Amino acid sequence: MRILLDTNIFIDREQDHVLSRELAKLLQTLNKLRAELVIHPLSVSELRRDSNIKRREVNLSKIEAYSHLERPPNPNNDTSFCESIGPAKNSHDDVDNALLYAVYKNAVEFFITEDREIHKKAHTIGVGERVFLISEALYDFNRCLPSREISPTPPALVKDNMHNLDPQDPIFDSLRVDYPGFDEWFIEKAQEGRECYVHRRTDGSLGAILIYKIEDEPIPSIPRLPKKKRLKIATMKVEHVGYKIGELLLKVSIDIALKNNITEIYLTHFTQPKGDRLIDLVSEYGFRKSSILQHENRQEDVYVKSLCARGHDVSSLLPVQISQxxxxxxxxxxxxxxxxxxxxxxxxxxxxxxxxxxxxxxxxxxxxxxxxxxxxxxxxxxxxxxxxxxxxxxxxxxxxxxxxxxxxxxxxxxxxxxxxxxxxxxxxxxxxxxxxxxxxxxxxxxxxxxxxxxxxxxxxxxxxxxxxxxxxxxxxxxxxxxxxxxxxxxxxxxxxxxxxxxxxx
The missing domain is CATH 3.10.590.10 (ph1033 like domains)
Structure with missing residues (x-):
């Protein structure tokens, strides 16, 4: 997702000031969504023309962390666009029109600006739903974040972040054997702030863990599974057996999916030929082998579960089978x-x-x-x-x-x-x-x-x-x-x- 930022959301022409609370929250939200934030080159050029040297340096410093929109489309070559928004009154209007044209030509998906005149023009050319005030953007993009409101879990199961876990905990030993790049993967996901659920035993070691991720992309398996919003169970492992914790972790996974309007969950697994407890468990709740991931020396099975029976042919199933x-x-x-x-x-x-x-x-x-x-x-x-x-x-x-x-x-x-x-x-x-x-x-x-x-x-x-x-x-x-x-x-x-x-x- 690429979002164009108007420099007017950072800059007060009259005085130096820190970012507003709303803007700071918005930038945090966009960072969590991994949105690419860009500044139009003409906005930078406009700031560089400011005759007030101190103000110019302050304003340029505020936007130096953002990428420039490369090779932006030129509105002057589009007669229809220019006629729709009317002639520019000054050089500032020229810059505003160029920014809006980047949205019109789909060089970016969205545009955030506090300039009300730009919003009027955006509605005139049919892109008003893609141009946001800061408050509008904060509301809409916050709705894209994964929901954190899930059903209560027992106190013995705790929500945490991977960076608080010890990658040398014995619970990860078998994963390290199955996945040669496990340590690198663990560091990468911990740095991303990946969330998880854990059960810690009285000695501090992990008795169970669930690491999950919300995805919206194809699965490069054989056969390839198309792009779709899914919950991936990246890791689900239980060492503290006999307490139905695996069933609890599965229930938590389903709850996360439901709260985020996700109707499909999947996991990948090197299935054991006999006595695979994980596959025995998830099969009870509708996970089915759908494809494989081919590795250099072995293949990993992909198990997919649909949470919604609608859209599937269930005419031959008994009611109890639909529930299962x-x-x-x-x-x-x-x-x-x-x-x-x-x-x-x-x-x-x-x-x-x-x-x-x-x-x-x-x-x-x-x-x-x-x-x-x-x-x-x-x-x-x-x-x-x-x-x-x-x-x-x-x-x-x-x-x-x-x-x-x-x-x-x-x-x-x-x-x-x-x-x-x-x-x-x-x-x-x-x-x-x-x-x-x-x-x-x-x-x-x-x-x-x-x-x-x-x-x-x-x-x-x-x-x-x-x-x-x-x-x-x-x-x-x-x-x-x-x-x-x-x-x-x-x-x-x-x-x-x-x-x-x-x-x-």
Whole structure:
């Protein structure tokens, strides 16, 4: 992205002054976007003609850090352009017209100027949307920056920058073997300010790491993957095993993509022929081998995942398969049932650690440990309800009782086990995905129904019991699993603000 800067945004003709706060913020933003900032040669020539020597030297020093626009187009040879903007009144007008012509002829993509007359001319010739005031540019280009608003993560997982990591940490040893240029790559990305998520063990070493990058370019693989905005998982590695941290890192990656309007994620990997834990994990959530990167002596596989089922032929897939392959997209057509499930706040906090509204963290989380069930995408819910209608692919809406008294979250049923009594069977089914301890399961006096599900979204706007009653979705707060019809579900979905782009009907 190449942006032309008018010298009037730097220069006050009457006095020396520092850059305005807005301009300083704008330059920081453009630097983060790696925009190429250029000055028109005629602007420099105009400054050099200033008879006030001190002012001239100060003004020239302010722009010396910027490149000059090479071989700029000449407006005097374009009769149509000159007629559209009218004759120049003086030499200053000549310079302004030349700057505007650089935009008109696409020598630059955008132009930033505080000169209101130039803005009027820009609209006259049809390039007004590409000519910005400083305040307009700050607003628009800030929207191009990667979003930093992602769902909360457990305290044991910390957002950091690569320059704060020790490249000699043992977690990088296997990467150094697989990638001979790893050390050079690490230094380069650290200098770029690359961000990451890390889990540090009590001895300070890394237990897990996620390094990511937002790209908008083709992937030079075989076959070549076309230019597209994607999230690249550059590194995802877990040494502190047994806590579902890999699933948590995958969830964080998906959340970053969603917050930045990205619908495709990819990673490259030297796939192990047997027992490749990374590929086993990501395959559960729709990553598929799409191409290869050819290196000198070996090839690296490219795995791509689409977050949006729309635009893909899913007619042959079952609802539960859509949830698995295109997660977090899900099928919510009329052919599947919808249920509201009440859950107490204490269990809600444990099961949904990324819930964005005031969860109380636990002491162990601040000592570098995790609540395993909160890390997972695939979770388990146990109930004494005798409901028998739930099937894989059905929609479940979680109603947080007692404090919020509202529907907060939505998931898709993976599997359903009715009336299970043997604690060993229950533990085997739920693994580490439930908030219920073995002791609590063994103390249960009744058979338990087990719902295995994938958590897809928290509702952007929780739907309260008062709203549910006013809309006749519920008559009172649910005490057990309650089925709602499709019309009622669509109302909840609309009120809750679920993004239609990630649903399939």
């Amino acid at each position: 392959l295109y997660y977090p997209s899900f099928y919510d057509g009329d052919s599947i049932r919808k249920f509201i499930i009440p859950i107490r706040p204490a269990f809600h906090d444990l099961l949904f650690t990324d819930f964005p509204r005031g969860r109380q963290t636990k002491i162990y989380e601040h000592s570098g440990e995790f609540g395993i069930e909160g890390n997972t995408i695939r979770k388990a819910y146990l109930t004494h309800s005798r409901i028998k209608k739930i099937e894989p692919g059905d929609i479940i809406l979680f109603y947080r009782s007692a404090d919020m008294k509202a529907i907060t979250s939505i998931g898709v049923v993976d599997n359903f086990f009715l009336d299970t009594s043997d604690p060993d069977d229950i533990i085997r089914i739920i693994g580490k995905r439930s908030v219920y301890s073995r002791d609590a399961i063994e103390r249960s006096n009744k058979p338990l129904t087990i719902i295995l599900f994938r958590h897809h979204f928290h509702l952007p706007h929780c739907v309260t019991i008062n709203e549910l009653r006013s809309a006749n979705v519920l008559s009172w707060a649910p005490q057990s699993i309650t089925e709602i019809d499709n019309t009622e579900y669509r109302w909840v979905k609309q009120q809750g603000g679920i993004n239609e782009s990630y649903t399939v009907h």
